[in-house]
Amino acid sequence: MARNDIEATQATCLSPEALQSASAFTGQEDGTVGMGSGQAKSETDTANFINFCAGRQLTDGKQVANGSCNGIPMGRIPASKKMISAIITKPGLGDKLFSNATFEITIQTRNLHAGLQANPAATYYSAPQDLDADGYVMGHCHVVIEEIGDLRSNAAPDPAEFVFFRGINDAGDGRGLLRAPVPGGLPSGIYRACTMVAARNHQPVVMPVAQRGAQNDCVRFVVAAGEI
Template sequence: MSLLKKSLIISAILAAYIVVVAFAVDVNTGNNVCDVSKKTLFNGTQNPNGECVTTVMGEIPSKDKMVSTIIRFPKDGDTVQENQPFTIVTKTINLSAGFFDDPATQYYSFPQTLDDQGFIQGHSHVTVQQVVDENEPFDPQVFAFFKGLNDPANGQGELSVLVDKGLPAGKYRVCTMVAAFAHQPTLMPIAQRGAQDDCTRFTVVQQNNKRSLLSKLLRRK
């Protein structure tokens, strides 16, 4: 078979593939998805029943300015005392923090934007969930603590929040959720990358449990 015939066959296959994909995208996930969707059109509120959002994605940073986060406290294996205040500390790079719209009336209402240096303008969140089963996904509707980190970061890129009432004894997972201005997850320029968020697992221990154990042992003597 000549090279020309091979090229024509390949071109025909590609053309057919493009037609099929284009048709499927137009019906299911094209830019007109909200015209054909059965979901309610969004209005800036958080709809627990789901909705269809028409806001465009907006500005995407270059790959050398992608977001990355680490949880500085609590780290994996750390312990804190039950029902005692403690501070969650995170550090994020390549985020212009402090940009936060009203989630009650402007949820998903604005595209992602970049500042003059090309960094995403946004904010972060932390969410803490109790570990029920290490081998099963967590129920996203159940959490022990949640807070938006809306302020600008300090000079080291750190954001923090006080868990003012502490937590009951148990095992927990804390995760960050970095977001753009209108609370949508940050959008990156390439698919193959490191995660922009972090999670750690820590333990909340009963107060003075070591002292209680010691006193029990002494009483036995």
């Protein structure tokens, strides 16, 4: 076998240094730390699920509307003291805005190295989450607005239906504040604006512990014609 062929073969093999032994266990074996009632068994694999997507529709950098399987590792996870959070500062809860008038959404983030967004048409989910030299997740923030009909609505909106969406590509003001203009505003209605903080390749950010504050925020507001 030629040297190039050997190197190519080695590059597609799981390194022993990357093998995580926890994947071989369900988490429900007798004596396992953290066991509790109502827990489900984890799926198991002795090779890091390296071939989990074999024979399935691969994501392969695309946004596959009919569903797909992505075999890319989750990647590097920050320390708990560097977990991400976000809060929408404008519009505020219950704010009333003029219809069809440009306004701005502002988002204060914490511990996000913002301004890094990969090509969503060709590299969607195609690389692991990564950290910068200081241990912060490198990524960006999306913002989406949905019409919900009532400030007290209890109906979960259809995620395929939204009136505004934007990925914020820039790094903000250097202190975590991000801005997203909504050109031309919105028609009269009741809306929900939400953040979706993501790593560089658009995957939701992965945090180090389960019990934590949320990394995203939503706010409900009103848009109306005439005097408000």
